[in-house]
Amino acid sequence: MTTFIEQLPARWEVSQLLATPGRINMLREGVITLIGVKRLESEALFVSSEGGGTLRETAKVAFAGRERYWWLARKVAGVLRRVMLTELQVQNCTVDRPCINCPVCGLLGGLNTDINRALASRAKLQDLLSVEEYEYEEKFRIRQPDDPNVTSPTPFQEVIVPPGTRFPFIVRIVKPSRFDLGVFLYANRIADGLGYGNYSKLRGDASTRWLAIFDGFAHVSAYDLLSNGEDIDGRIKTLVGDPPGPVKKASTLSGEPLEKLVRQWTSSKEAWSGESGPA
Amino acid sequence: MKAALLEFELDSSTQNVGPFYAGHEDTLRYLTREAVCSALLYADSIWQDKNTVYQPLTFPFESTPAEPVDVRTVEVIYNAGDEPDQGLLRFGKQVLLLPGSRFRCALWGDLPLLVEGQVFLIGKKRAPARIVRLVVENVCPNYTAEGSTLPVQLAPDAVIHLRAFAPLVATQRYFILRLPLTPNLRRFLIGGYVVPWPEM
Secondary structure, eight states: OOOHHHHSOSOOOHHHHHHSOSEEEHHHHOEEEEEEEEEESSOBOOBOSOOSTTEEEBOEEEETTEEEEEEOHHHHHHHHHHHHHHHTTOSSOOSSSOOSSSHHHHHHOEEETTTTEEEOOSEEEOOEEEEEEOOOOOEEEEEOOSSTTOOOOEEEEEEOBOTTOEEEEEEEEESOOHHHHHHHHHHHHHHHHHOOSTTTTTSOOEEEEEEEEEEBOOOOOHHHHHSSOSOHHHHHHHHHHSOOSSBOGGGOBOHHHHHHHHHHHHHOTHHHHSSSSOO | OEEEEEEEEESSOBOOEEEEETTEEEEOSSBOHHHHHHHHHTEEESEEETTSOOOOOOOSEEEOOBEEEEOOEEEEEEEOOSSTTOSSOOEEEEEEEOTTOEEEEEEEESOOOOOTTOEEEETTTTEEEEEEEEEEEEOOOBSOOOSEEOOEEEOHHHHTTOSOOEEEEEOSSOEEEEOOOOTTOOEEEETTEEEEOOOO
């Protein structure tokens, strides 16, 4: 079956992006809206405040009628960028010094202070706000000293996000190409396995279940998804049938075709990188 | 003349960066008229040469800045990057406008299509926001309307011509002001709010 994804341009080189007029109209250039649910598979700690003493606390925010765990978008974007840099084997570009010349900068943007040029991120991520209510529960932890001669361990406290916590994950890609979507889905899958937040070597693992990709700028908000109880899947399925906003409804990708695309594109780079394969 | 009053709520955190020194990046609680107009037109810069001088943006409609109605902020710590002593904002504090914060603004002129529930991207990092209240009416400018007044945004060189104002925000590029409803101030009423429209 031909999907609108196959009609997207194969990829944008940075030189092509820089050749466009600086200001664009997103709706004219095209937008795709991805909606999924991120679920924590292990505990996580998303620290955003200094805290007091030995306490480290996951951020929270009052939103859509309850206090929710607050997972800042940049904590996802940072892991995605590192994964993309590694997987695409980009040379001379780092998180600290984006080159503004590689496919990763082409999608996630960056500022090069040597040439004073900025590329905007075409992948618009938003903060993740939990479906489940924030629960303040201090976990008492012990850090064993590295030095074997020091015998006393250091106690500390953490307020973590428990495993199983779900977050609506809404992403928009402006002026999208097949490469943009492919590298995003691929990197997201690896990032989920690497983990997010504090001490992600041991925790912060997640999984993403993609439920829809809309051909257009869907007027879908986290508020809409969170303000009607915890049946977020049901809410998204309703939206798939009748997405609000400038969206080509007949093109919406969901269900089995979407699962198949995600399976294919997250298992092999060749599927979307343009080297070979069905993309 | 067609005008609209709209209120919108942030779906994600964002900033309108204000004072930024000593690793502390603060936010203004107002969003500029350029931010509002660009957002509602879905216009964005895909790249920027930071060496070029800022050129004023023009839009097919006018807007007030977005004033905070129920805005909450929080200070977060920031620790980015892999290598020490490279890049910007290595470690510091940022003040963010929180998700759920509500703003109000008025637009007039050749309005874009607006609907309640509409989502657009606004502010730093382009946070999604959704329209939660919308009033669209034909309005007649006058010199007598009374009521709660929305702020206006003016360039610094325009402010010096005003006889009276209360400054809310002052930057090198713009001032956001509350204007007293004097008899010679052109204005119009929309959705229960007076929108000053000074003749410059």
